[in-house]
Amino acid sequence: MEFISIKEAKSQGTGEVSLRGWVYRERGSKKLKFVVLRDSADIIQLVIEKEVIGEEAFLVADKLRLEASIEVSGTIKKDDRAPGGYEVAVKEFSVVGECADFPLGQDQSPEFLLDNRHLSIRTRKQAAILRIRSAYVQAREQFFREEGFFRFDTPILQPTQSEGGSTIFEVKYYQEKTYLAQTWQFYGEAGIFALEKIYNFGPTFRAEKSKTSRHLSEFWMAEMEAAWFKLKDVSEFAKKELKYCIKQTAERCRDDFIILEQDPDALIAMTEREWPTIKYREALALIKEKDGIEVPFGKDLRTEEEKAIMSHFDTPVCVTHYPVEAMGFYKPRDPENPDEALCFDMLAPQIGIEIVGGSERSLDVKDMEERLAADGEDITQYSWYMDLRRMGSVPHSGYGVGTERVLQWITGTENIKDCIPFPRTMLRFKP
Ligand code: 4AD
Ligand code: MG
Secondary structure (H helix, E strand, O other): OOOOOHHHHHHHOOEEEEEEEEEEEEEEOOOEEEEEEEOOOOEEEEEEEHHHHOHHHHHHHHOOOOOOEEEEEEEEEEOOOOOOOEEEEEEEEEEEEOOOOOOOOOOOOHHHHHHOHHHHOOOHHHHHHHHHHHHHHHHHHHHHHHOOOEEOOOOOEEOOOOOOHHHOOEEEEOOEEEEEOOOOHHHHHHHHHHHOEEEEEEEEEOOOOOOOOOOOOEEEEEEEEEEOOOHHHHHHHHHHHHHHHHHHHHHHOHHHHHHOOOOHHHHHHHHOOOOOEEEHHHHHHHHHHHHOOOOOOOOOOOHHHHHHHHOOOOOOEEEEOOEHHHOOOOOOEEOOEEEEEOEEEEEOOOOOOEEEEEEEOOOOHHHHHHHHHHOOOOHHHHHHHHHHHHOOOOOEEEEEEEHHHHHHHHHOOOOHHHHOOOOOEOOEOOO
16 A cells, blocks of 8 residues: 555545654544544544454554644545545544643743654644744745755864854863854855855854744754845845845645645735845934834844834835944944944844844954954964965855744744744753
């Protein structure tokens, strides 16, 4: 007998099918048992009748508990009353793996679910998020291939900080110290001199001291770097990437968005609209006028301010020209307004959080060394990075997308922890 997926069985619609998966729900009487079977993408109702399968087999079926794995054969038919819209009248079945006391049920606390993450990734909503994650990442690979970019993979263990010493994880490295990557960017900047247009996707580490619903200690940043790109090129390209990936994902994962009570068509429509770009100074003026929030020029935006800005938009927005003093040493000054950096963040509507951060890269060695020194960094450690400015330097730009942040937004998930299979946060590194 050849097993098919539940989705394939439903599109077959009639006749004999063989299915396998896990018990998602079960109830029954002395003669009749209803089991909802789930596989990696769908659910279907099984009807097991004592008269059909015999007394002995029915005894086994009657003992089936949640999450036991089973194989069944039977006849499928449409039934609007059944969960999933179809029903299989079972003729044969066998238990592959019994399940004793599956601990998850209704109404468990988020912490309990995370303590049992090895089991809770099986739940219907969680699996839907993980399928969307997979589709999103695959769409992004396709986007960069179509755009003529090369994939460029770089070390996770790095000799210096890159996004600020306060969030760096230290790792013992034989007799020395290294650090877990806070970004791929510096190696990406070296890579563009060989390959011009590159991207990657990899784990990124930040020892965030904040316990918020949008910070992870380990997340997957989706970065790109391109020779010759200026701020306008790179911020427009970021919009193009996100529009492409979100549209593809919404088209491919309709059912999953519906499980999550999100409207895939609204997402698709959003990708077809214009996404605005505004300057940081304009964003400050907007929330001062409309929300009475006053932020002095010179600070990075805090969550409340990002949320206030985004309450006035229903698509993502690129905010450019943040104050130099609040930005990393590699973000260049705008020659026209030297207190502003040639950088951008993309903020998401609805949840109002930063999903992308990027910039042109400074080519001014002296300015960068001064800014590093002011942060207490040993500039000799950055000499290889400064070489890139001395040896055939070209304008270049790039950005990083917080994959879990984008997923959190498009799936309408409350906490970012549910957008990665096994979250790592300040308070959690198990299981
Ligand atoms: O803005 P960030 O810090 O930018 C960089 O690291 C640049 N070097 C990227 C580049 O230009 N190549 O981080 C980029 C994005 C943020 O916009 C955010 O979406 C996400 O990464 N991010 C986090 N996501 C989850 N948890 C955290 N702790 C995050 N920190 C940043
Ligand atoms: Mg940022």
